[in-house]
Amino acid sequence: MKLTFWGAAQQVTGSMHLLEVGHYKILIDCGLDYEKDTYQEENQEFPFAPASINLVILTHAHIDHSGNLPTLVRMGFNGQVLCTPPTADLASILLFDSVELFLRKQGRKPRTKRGNFSGPKPLYLHKHVMDTIDRFVTIAFNQPFKINGDISLTFIPVGHLLGAAAAVLIINDNGEEKKIAFSGDIGRENYPVLVKPEAIPEVDFFVCESTYGGRYHTKDQTLEERLVKEIEEACIKSPGRLIIPAFSIGRTQSLVFALNQIFTKKLLPPVQIFVDSPMAIHATDVYRKHHNLVNQEAKDFYKTMGDEFEFEHLAYVQTMKESKDVSNYYDPCIIISSAGMLEGGRIQDHLYYNIQNYYCTILFIGYCAKGTLGYKLLSGAPIVRIKDREMMVYATIRQTDLLSGHGDHDDLVKTVKQTGKPKQVFLVHGEDKSLQLLMAALQEDGFNVVAPERGEVFEI
Template sequence: MKLTIWGAAKQVTGSMHLLQLENYNILIDCGLDYEKETFQEENQYFPFDPASIDVVILTHAHIDHSGNLPTLVRLGFEGQILSTPPTADLTELLLHDSVNVFIGKQNRRPKGRRGGRSGPQPLYLQKHVNDTMDRFVTIAFHKEFRLNDNVSLTFIPVGHLLGAAAIVLTLQDKGVEKKIAFTGDIGRTNYPVLVDPEPLPQVDYLVSESTYGGRLHSTDVTLQEKLIETINESCVKYPGRLIIPAFSIGRTQALVYSLNKIFSSGLLPPVKIFVDSPLATIATDIYRKHHHLLNQESQDFYRKQGDEFEFEELSYVHDKRESQSVSNYHEPCIIISSAGMLEGGRIQDHLYYNIQNYYCTILFIGYCAKGTLGDRLLRGDPIVRLRNRDLMVYATIQKTDLLSGHGDHNDLVNTVKQQDSEKLKSVFLVHGEIKSMNMLGEALTALGYKVNLPEKGETFEL
């Protein structure tokens, strides 16, 4: 049995791991690699023949794990794609949105000499997304699913996102039973809406994410306290507005539920809240569809007070006209809009009209990659460029990690510590910056675990 790390090797994005048995090839995740500006060119080829893959197993829907599936299908993959039911629904939504992003970037490029748009063509089209979704087979958590006579699969909940799962494979390799687990992305305990990560069974090999290696989440204030403080300062004490850039899937639902608890409990006077993201609106319906998979607190709230994602102060913005009317709303308000890094979407409209507003606060609740508009605001750039204009930054910029969907260093260590160090033959660290991997690797080595930090394309005999 061979394991080759083809993505998220000493970097965060592009998760893709190939497990090769005799006459059977399993691909775990097939994500887009966003590490280079020319990411469309980087993702249009695979280091293996897509037709040689027998099955794909998907940990969760985020684009850095699912986003290149249509390219795989377009280039010849004909097998099944296995996931949990929520992951299939959210993946379909995200992949269709990715096509719109590709086409939008293509249309924004200058025209070539023959009048057409220059630059790379979209990686795939809506037709390829539809073809991809036809290959999905969904499997419930904890239900053993036999791929063939030698391989069985079990999905274990890990939080992080609705439907997110660790993959546990039990394999017969030349008459010897072996177990290997892929964590996907590990969530946090007590996260709004989502269940806590569950312990993994004992395995022989573990492929673990390392995003927050060496970093700890804030503990000096609770999420509710932080939101109340920020809303009070920006919308209650002063007649201003609070803009929260948020990823449409996962982060927005957690934030809306947290605000529902605050306002339904009377902890703040009423403030109008707008969710301005069509993608978030559809994703919220998917959360409602799979409500039985939300955490116990969320389900108890539903039984006592009704829909977690709907309350009096909240309005979902549906079309562009409604979105423009939000900009003309002159009362104190909260605007939740995508994209979280400010690199596109309706959030840029709200920034354009408010970045020079002294009575505006912009609260970042997620990661912003280096070089993005969000990153430039967080590092304190006094001037930013929007709609081909240089604008002074007069708005207040704040950040909190209390809505991060990733477990921190201690959470990652505790996940591995569930494994007996004498029985676990190796831990492979992926999905993290090199510094984070090194710090997590050192901590695990000190605990007696054998740790590998694979290079891209490195193969291991298991």
């Protein structure tokens, strides 16, 4: 049995791991690698023949795990993609949105009479996304699924995002039973809407994410306390606005539920809230569809108070006209918009009109990769480029990790310990510092740990 690491190796994005059992090839995740300068061109250069892959296992819907599936299909993959039902629904939304982003970068109108476009050629089009969705086969949590006579798969809930799973494989390798698990992205306990991560069973080999290795989430303040403080300072004490960049899928739903609880308890006077993201509207419908998979707190709230994602003074913004109307709304308000790292999406319009507003606070609630506009603002850049214009930063920039969807260092160590004493732990999906700090902690506890390089092969 052979394991090759083709993505998220000593970096965060682009998860893609190849497991070969004899001649049978399984790809675990197929995400977009955003850490390449020309990522659209480079993401279509697979280090293997896509047609040679027999099966894909998708741990969850986020684009750094799912976003290159249509490219794989376009280039010859013709097998099934196994995932949970919510992952299939959410990935469909995200993949169609990726096409729109590609087209916007390319430019919809030809720049020459011959029909040439100014930007990079799209990685894939709507047709390829539809072909990919046709390959989705959904499997419920904790239900063993027989892939073939030698391999079975079980999805274990790990929080992080609705439908997110660790993939546990039991394999008959020439008469020897071997167990290997891929963590996907590990969530947290007590996170709004999402279930806490379940223990991953004991395995022989474990591939574990390390995003928050060496880092710890805030523990001396609750999410409710922090949100109340930020809203009070930005919208109550002064006639300002609070802009919260949030990924449309996952982060927005958890944030809306947290705000619902705050205003239901009357911890603050009413403040108008806008969710400016059509994708968030579609994603929220997916959360309603799979309501049986949300956590008990959300289920109990629904029974007593109704829909977690609807309340007074909350408005979902659909059209561009409505979005522009939000920009012209001058009373204190909260604007939740995507994308979370500020790379594209309607959030850029809100930044354009507010980055030089002294009465505006921008609250980051998630990770921002190096090179993104969000990263530059969090790094204290005094001037940033928004929509081809250099702009001074006068708005207040804040950040909290209380809505981070990733487990921290202690959560990751706990997850690894639950797997028993694997012969080998492989750390992926992390920046170098996080990888090294998590590796050192695990080695101190007696684990055999390695952080594979891209393309590194292991006989297991």
